[in-house]
Amino acid sequence: MGSQRRALAAVVLGLASLLAGCAGPEPWVKPYERERLADPIMRLSRDALADKHREHIYDVRESGRGATGVQGGGCGCN
């Protein structure tokens, strides 16, 4: 019985510590502080069509591909 109680206490403590972990940090950059981030120059992809052209050129000449956020298609190889 004693060992069961200790196990129960350990589980309760474990859950409590997990819940304490959920408290985590608060968002530290407030929406009103994001003016500079909203400027078009801060976008990771500003012009989808031009980016697509460049990615296609790299894709058919280099082996590295993917993880760009730009979707290509077709071959146009050689």
Next chain:
Amino acid sequence: MVATSGSSVWMRRLRRALARRPHHLMRAGRALGVVGGVMAAGVSTVGTAYAVDLPEDRADAMYHFYDGGGTRADGPALLIRKKVADRLSISGSYFIDSVSNASIDVVTTASPYKEKRTEYSLGADYVYRDAQVSLSGTTSDEPDYKANSVSLDVSQEVFGGMTTISLGASRGADHVGSRYEGMFDRAQHWRYRFGVTQILTPRWLMSANLEAISDNGYLGNPYRVAQVFGTLVQERYPRTRSSRALKLRAVGDIGQGEQRAALRAEYRYFWDNWEIKAHTLEVGYTRYFGAEWLGEAFVRYNTQKQALFYSDNAQSETRYVSRNKQLSDFNDVGIGAKATYSAGKVADKFDVKWNAQYQFMRFRYKNFTDIRTHSLYSFDANILELFVSATF
């Protein structure tokens, strides 16, 4: 929308609490419920500001040009994106590549040729609260290669909008052919991607993207040949390939005072089960010049290790053999610039921008020789994009 759902939850709780009270209070509760419902309806019709914005309505028309290593490709491209409902935006694009090919692979083993590739894409983006769902389909057609693919991507803003998590998958199915045999084989592609974009400070954000790609089917090129003991033979490729890519990006506003200027850095590590390993690094600087001009300069460097079965001139017979310079040991350097001129409002509605982007690239191969001269091969390329974009 958050306000609407919040107020309806509050109203439900209030009505439940009132239901436990004497009858006259219940009537008051029902009356409150009606008032609440009207308020909620008012909020939902007025408050169309979602946490995630739909992509802006936009039209682009572009002329693109590539010239390098004996290959010249150019053509027009169009992209139109339009909101069709409160939460739905659809897009369509059209891309033409007119290729005139006299690359080293072609001139040393076959005759130069011309061909045209046409690509159409259709997409739909749907936003709901802090999430965006994107579905798209692409079809690409050229005389000896037809490719179709569909993609589904979901992104969700969390942590007070500071973090965006995205998940996506694509499936592609190709028909592979040659000018001499017609369509003779197929290839399939699966792509699975995961990404996180994180706001770090009021000036900096970064993203990490991971993508896994699996291919199977005919992955070679019917026109290319390999060299074994100095003799030209048909290439022999594996029919499966599994790749991984991890890309890290950071972009920050480094402008002082009113001046806006951004610095970005990108790094990608790529590896696959053909034992290719590639590192790609790109750094760019963007800044405004007055109210109308935006300038950007960037450098890019890519280096890779060869595939296990690549050989310039194999000295043993192996199951797979390729002399595809794309799979060889090489590096390439690019340097480019982009200028954007904001022409202001046209017809009181269209915000028009003129753009020109140029990039110079130099490819240097470490173990791919020009079989005509027996010297290591290298080539330079010029890339140009001229386009006009209008947001409305």
